[in-house]
Amino acid sequence: MSQHPVRAAVFPVAGRGTRFLPVTKSVPKEVLPIVDRPCIEYVVTEAVAAGIEQIVFVTAEGKDALVDYFRPNHDLEAYLEATGKNVALSQIQEVVRMAEVIAVRQDLALGLGHAVLQAKEAVGDQDFAVLLGDDIIDAERPAIGQLMEGRRDGQAVVALMEVPRADTRKYGVCAGTMLSPTRMAVEAMVEKPLPENAPSNFAIVGRYILPADTWSRLEATQAGAGGEIQLTDAIAQLAAQGRVIGQVFDGERFDTGNVVGLLRASLHFALKRPDLKDAVQGLIHEMASR
Numbered sequence: 001m002s003q004h005p006v007r008a009a010v011f012p013v014a015g016r017g018t019r020f021l022p023v024t025k026s027v028p029k030e031v032l033p034i035v036d037r038p039c040i041e042y043v044v045t046e047a048v049a050a051g052i053e054q055i056v057f058v059t060a061e062g063k064d065a066l067v068d069y070f071r072p073n074h075d076l077e078a079y080l081e082a083t084g085k086n087v088a089l090s091q092i093q094e095v096v097r098m099a100e101v102i103a104v105r106q107d108l109a110l111g112l113g114h115a116v117l118q119a120k121e122a123v124g125d126q127d128f129a130v131l132l133g134d135d136i137i138d139a140e141r142p143a144i145g146q147l148m149e150g151r152r153d154g155q156a157v158v159a160l161m162e163v164p165r166a167d168t169r170k171y172g173v174c175a176g177t178m179l180s181p182t183r184m185a186v187e188a189m190v191e192k193p194l195p196e197n198a199p200s201n202f203a204i205v206g207r208y209i210l211p212a213d214t215w216s217r218l219e220a221t222q223a224g225a226g227g228e229i230q231l232t233d234a235i236a237q238l239a240a241q242g243r244v245i246g247q248v249f250d251g252e253r254f255d256t257g258n259v260v261g262l263l264r265a266s267l268h269f270a271l272k273r274p275d276l277k278d279a280v281q282g283l284i285h286e287m288a289s290r
């Protein structure tokens with residue numbers, strides 16, 4: 001069992017969000033709302049619920065609105081206090097209190113592995129989590145926390161989900177020996193294989209717990225699939241040493257990296273809100289009958 005709880009989490013958020021243009025010309029895609037909160041907040045909340053205390057955003061130019069969301073806004077707080085808007089005041093203060101937030105820059109878009117590597121100085125020599133903002137997971141136990149359960153120091157754990165074979169080209173894919181119906185000793189990892197080359201249909205979703213020596217693996221990783229430095233390729237080196245576990249998590253995953261996926265997540269979370277449920281159900285019904 002791990003003796004050292006995982007306290008730091010890296011959130012690569014430097015992507016341009018081209019699938020959401022034109023809105024992402026001036027608004028970071030991570031700030032697009034699901035109901036009344038930026039989509040990145042759902043992922044940060046998951047991490048904090050699992051005991052994460054330090055959040056490292058790997059950002060790029062144009063992402064100030066994302067980082068500012070997690071920092072105090074004294075003018076707004078003073079206004080809400082003066083006008084007696086106490087619920088809104090405590091909501092915005094709670095977001096700021098969630099965790100310590102650090103932002104580092106990725107100046108060249110060289111891939112996910114390269115993005116994560118930019119957090120090396122901020123995280124330092126400790127095991128850490130990585131959460132990808134496009135994957136929102138609604139679960140009773142935070143998905144990243146499920147990856148921490150039963151983990152040994154020095155082990156990497158990646159979240160797995162079975163996908164249709166035709167979809168393997170969208171994911172990193174893992175193969176290995178099943179230790180239980182939900183736990184795989186990972187032996188091979190391939191980034192975005194064609195269906196005919198995929199070693200299995202177990203896809204990585206955007207949750208990882210990684211040992212501190214991942215930094216040196218990332219530094220040595222050359223460009224791979226798509227000409228990018230891939231996180232999957234760095235972790236594959238650990239898999240070759242028998243140090244990677246794949247965990248099939250409990251929970252529902254939403255891919256908010258495309259417009260329909262974001263709408264689906266919005267409807268899901270709106271339907272979970274007692275104050276919105278009836279109105280949204282009525283809306284869906286009315287739209288479906290057009």
Ligand code: G1P
Nearest residue numbers: 112135170171172204205206232
């Ligand atoms: C990234 C990873 C991939 C993983 C996926 C999950 O790909 O490189 O291994 O399966 O996230 O969402 P991306 O979606 O950034 O292309």
